[in-house]
Amino acid sequence: MKQTFVYLTVFLVASNYILSSCASSKGEKQTAQRPRILISTDIGGTDPDDNQSMAHFLMYCNKFDTEGLISSPSFGSGSQEEILRMIALYEQDLPKLKKHATGWAEPDYLRSITKQGRKGTVPYCGYSTATQGSEWIVKCARRVDERPLWVLVWGGLDDLAQALHDAPDIADKIRVYWIGGPNKKWSTNSYAYIVEHFPHLWFIENNASYRGFIGQKKVKDEFNAGYYDSYIRGGGKLGADFINYLNGNCKLGDTPSLLYMMDGDPDNPMRESWGGSFAPLTHSPRVIIDHPTTAADTVPIYSIMEFRIKGPKIDIPADSICITLTIGKQQWGGYYLGNGKYAVRHATYYTGTLPYTITSNIPEIPVWKGEITVANMWPGVSCHTDYVLGNTWYTDKPDLSLFENEIQGAHTVSRWRNIVMADWGNRWNWLKE
Template sequence: MLRMNRNIISGMELVVMIAFLTLLSCNTAENERHKPRVLISSDIGGTDPDDFQSMIHLLMYADQFEIEGLVSSPFGDGSKKDFLDIIEHYESDYNQLLKHAPELPSPNSLRNITKQGEKNAAPFKGFATATEGSEWIIQCAKKESDQPLWVLVWGGIEDLAQALHDAPEIKDNIRVYWIGGPNKKWSINSYSYIAEHHPDLWMIEANATYRGWFMDEDSPKDVKGDAYYDNYIQGRGAMGKDFIKYYDGRIKMGDTPSLAYLVSGDPNDPMGESWGGSFEKIDHSSRNIFIDGSTVEDTVAAYGTIEWRFTGPELSVSEDSVVFELEVQNQIWPGYYLGEGMYGVKYSSKKPEKGTYKTRSAIAGLDGLEGGYVSTDPWPGKASPDDYQLGNNWYSDKLDPALFIKDQQGAKTISKHRREFLLDWAERWKWLEK
């Protein structure tokens, strides 16, 4: 009887031990699941050096994520080498950082997931041909996982548009946080393709909110953009030494809110509080189509799609051929032949503005056309028949005027957390003190 009791007790102990180990395993798996899967698409090395700052920030928080891809999607001279250069600085600091954050990924593992994406803006239709970067997005999105892949777009959205065109089924597996505004202006063709053909994408479109990361209004003095480097970065590691090269160390990092969104708050709730901002659902993306021109009497929504279409002679060239150009705000946009004597060009203002345009072309009827427009906030503005109709999971900058900083819609949803998120980063810079 005593032996039987001992056997029963041993059996019970075994059951308890198995249950404990199972619970431990489940908890471990739960923790792993809660580590967001992240792929970054960046125009690092392109037209704006702030991505170098954001990349340094990413690497210092890399233990918080499963980083699955670094895709170079620049306009201009940037390439994946710019990613690799920052990873080299990270490698110099790696052993020192590892003492405080043992889950940081190795430099070589990051090099292995760095890919080259599209270097040119998409044509009028919004996509072109697959790149190493767009194919990597597809591969990562199709990886078997019970967690979504967060695609954080820090620049042009061409590689994402190409991936969605080539493998639309990946929409079910990804969530996108895009720093729009100026990037939307340069990527308007790809953006229009996504909004028109993939409106059911889960998307945060931050056209102005992100500016709360670096706008100094109401900022405490010690974390103002021109003071932070001297107070918290200077003299700390190879990455600290590199940081001064961009904007003389002044904090910009306009893309970092996409990452900060995953660090605090509930990323499944874009309307909640987060270091990366708070957003609201939108059901349409503003678009205005003007046939044969517009004038300054025509008002459009800032960040909306302006599409000019001009009639002219029929040409024996392929559709989407560049046959004219449009100058607006001292910048040049390519104009395309759309077929059957119709020509088109798209543009998006990066802020409220009054603008004028002029065309140039070897085609007489398309040369020297002039016009204008006025873009106003808030985005996305009143609904119009030309708008792109969006699905149930498209979020953008909050409309409340009390959350604007100057004309930057929603920026206060980030700036209110400025001291908190910058001092959190300052604690990590301490790890690199000698």
């Protein structure tokens, strides 16, 4: 079910903002103190919307106690230098921001908490060696504070998995909001490690709802395709930089994680909020495939597909890449697990029937050719191979009335988008003075 918001004037937008903010929390308490957050991002990689969300964060950073900015590009060329470049833009705009609000993070402080995480994917086991980023997650989580550390993940989970592996005691000190979906395919191994070994983690797995924030980006109005010209153009150094990402068209796919922390009570993920409303997830689907499949074989969208192949016992280190899965025009490395067992994991946010092949330079391993049908049902019916989760794991609501353009839970985010963008527009105006 779709809901259309019509705003005749800026006054009506502001009025609706006040009323809807009260309604969104359904009478629950508003955030009484600034939340502790740490952002893990693949900024500078394959998707420029992380730069957009970083600009949004910097313009609202007075709402948070920010403890870390981690560059975690499991795929692509992202690095901490891109975060530092964005901080430099913020530094030039900060005097104007300070005229309107207090509590802004100083640029040198933000630089001091910017750390480099893992570059490249982790092996089958889901972890590798500690990084500056994973060690920083551990350090922040172990600080004595009555507030939990909210880890907002905008990319892969590799540094989070590494931190949990190296310091399992932090599991009850952190809460995770993950923008999953396409990010899941880049971190299937680290995701599998986390769900198997930390099923009781407090975790929001947002695979689809966040897309409610980008679903109307082609609509030619002031809050969508016209937003740059209506609000951003002329807005300081951050505004001048914004045009470099998607031609200034606002995607902001990672921003719902920030919005969730800004609106209402983040301790209750089932409430309505700017960043979505979620349902408990009791199992995370995993499908083990030990033979070539056909189009008649169906898996849930976002599920972990684990292809297992038998082959020769060879003398190479366990977790050595030696098979290749080609699916959806992309290639994924598979591993030798030892004792003649080989495996490769995959996850996708596409639906429909996908052809695939599995090949290897090891002659004794036969070529697999098959098809698999991905159904738009998450998490779907439980299976004995699924990962069983505790009672603090949440995901996109399955209510059909909350689907938009076949995207599960999208309406829990899209319904607040115009209000959010109007509020951000006020801050862009600060930078035009």
